[in-house]
Amino acid sequence: MVKITGFTTRDVRFPTSLDKTGSDAMNAAGDYSAAYCILSTDSEHEGHGMTFTIGRGNEIVCLAIKSLAPLIAGRDLDSLTADWGKTWRYLVSDSQLRWIGPEKGVIHLALGALVNAIWDLWAKTLNKPVWKVVADMTPEEVVRCIDFRYITDALTPEEAVALLKEVEADKKKRIEEAERSEAVPAYTTSAGWLGYGEEKMKTLLEESVRAGYRHFKLKVGGNLEDDKRRLSIARDAIGYDKGNILMVDANQVWSVPEAISHMKELAQFKPWFIEEPTSPDDVLGHAAIRTALRDTPHGTIGVATGEMCQNRVMFKQFLQAGALTVLQPDACRVGGVNECLAILLLARKFGVPIVPHSGGVGLPEYTQHLSTIDYVVVSGKKSVLEYVDHLHEHFEHPASVKNGYYVTPMEPGYSVEMKPESMDRYSFPGEEGKSWWKTEEARTILEGPRIV
Template identity: 25%
Template sequence: MALTVERVTLRHVDLPPKVVRTDAIQSFVTQETLILTLHCSDGGSGTGYAYTIGTGGSSVMALLKDHLVPRLLGRDPTRIEALWKDLFFHTHATAVGAITSLALCCIDTALWDWRSRSLHQPLWKLLGGAQTRVPLYTTEGGWLHLSPQALVDQTLQAKAEGFRGAKIKIGRPHVSEDVARLSAVREAVGTSFDIMTDANQGLHRPESVRRARAFEGLDLAWLEEPLPAEDVSGHQQLRAHTGIPVAVGESLYHPMQFRQYLEAGACSIVQPDVARIGGITPWIKTAHLAETFDVPVCPHFLMELHVSLCAAVPNAAWVEYIPQLDDITTSRLRIEEGYALPPETSGLGIEWDWEAIAARQSVFLEMKA
């Protein structure tokens, strides 16, 4: 009897952030968490997910319900690559873009969860098993509205807790404000602690060059998303004017977009977000593509899943610590001496708290073949 996907459930759960999160262009309103579970004819199941930061969740759910899940039902779950390609081209008129990629991620991560569970292997080993631990930096603080003293206090606390780096948001109205904030943190934590910065696409070309030059001497680990993600040549120009590594990727939605950056020499670090790029299948391709350019991977958000993907590839340099699933999971990221350790359990390594999810979910749909 042929192996098929027999049934799919869709859930939408809102997870408000526990602290105020602000950056140069927006506030983090809520994490719309979209959870897809597929049940196969072998009795196995897999759960995948994606997210938004407050808008678009209902559109992702509609795309799944109306177009993608009906095309998934009855298909062979072992053919992950074929399924991703088919579903991507089925929605080609809406690609490349966030809504399509987020919907594809829900399916793709569920398929990989099913596969690794059925093979009784942790995901990171199934995908390559390149590293047993990855350095960890925190983005749990560092928000743009915080005072220099608050940033210093938070970052010192992070260092005391064993983190190897911390991210500070930049993009205050005047460059002097950013310099003052970063200088205060650098002076407090010393030279052995990494400081990452993130402009969230809030600068224009001349200002990005101006600020990068003003930041020289602060030994920053990277300058993240200084310009709009679509501006490849602008990032290329910025790299020619600064020695600070330039990081991009959380707002790119297909491996081809990363290829454009890498071929142009427009970035020093790539930051693919497994949800926004469309799942594990394209994430792994992007990581290996970056490896051929000798460029490190430092993914955005979703630490509970990215720890396994980073451990799978040799060029992953950091995992970003920013927990967001604690309220609906029983598993936790394993941390040891400032390193994130991938889970040894089979599947994605995420243990969902289905009672907590049921209590919070605003949408529940079940679809059958």
């Protein structure tokens, strides 16, 4: 029996705005950050969870974690995991905290960190990685992890069990593939940040091709001619007829008519999909864009979104409206593993592939588990998963790619346990003599103009 005895939060920020890593049309200069939750216990184990942000506001998420975490302080771990769906509903049911959601925004970001910390702790006590915890469950046990409130008009618990049973026969084979690191093909965004110069982008793309990548994503949404020039450089590097796939991402910068007109101009570069073409809340807008891009002279351009989609209810509506060809849930913007399981099953019901959002610190560490769960347990079909090659060195068990596939995590837990020295070094606002944020170099960010 393991009891949760307390919790701590950490505000950790990496100064990625200095080199424009992560830059896109909407977010010109983010500092990749983690609002961190650590659960202490009366055992040798701790639970680690985090939510990804891009700097300012990270402290607000930490405050929200401090408001939610007392709900589980003093609880036995077994009492939380025995009926996970019931526990999840309990965690979103504090009526006063719910008022500032419900189940969205900062309070839901905090919930994602807390729920994932519980899963990390549970997996460590079971001596398994999180993906294997789920893979070893029966269909009924997986479904008991989910709160089906608000989604039974699209997916019932009985339907979910039936969907999982349909792919049970070959699950053992898929587990073996996962154990050989052949379950989750990777794609790269590392060359495509909008703030990178064209020569740097070209060099990084060529390096990615040599490294065995077959899928490449570039940021768009600036000047149309600049977008055309950058995509032309990308196609020169990866080819049109070599089996390499190009994807583009506008990060919400356009209105619906702008998205349609801009993407018709970019259709000549044959992108698989346009990601976040408009407001992440505009279900009907995405549906209109998908309809308009179904038949361009250069072929169909799909529509993808999800990194800013706040809960299973929004995903349900996107699917019901036929608005998406690719679904991209974020591991911690929604309410942790449990809500991700609901979203994976909704996508399976509607026949839409899962390609999780993975472009941020700690996200590849998380999402490698989710994509493995999708392949092994839920869909039985391989998809692809974003990989960004930075900041992994700060984690005890960093995500990595080999031969074009994610190396399946086998260490117990959820893979986001950060090294203590990294936490101290990049703690915000931090301690004198310890934190980078107290150095002279940090003044460039702290005292410089805000980039909007």
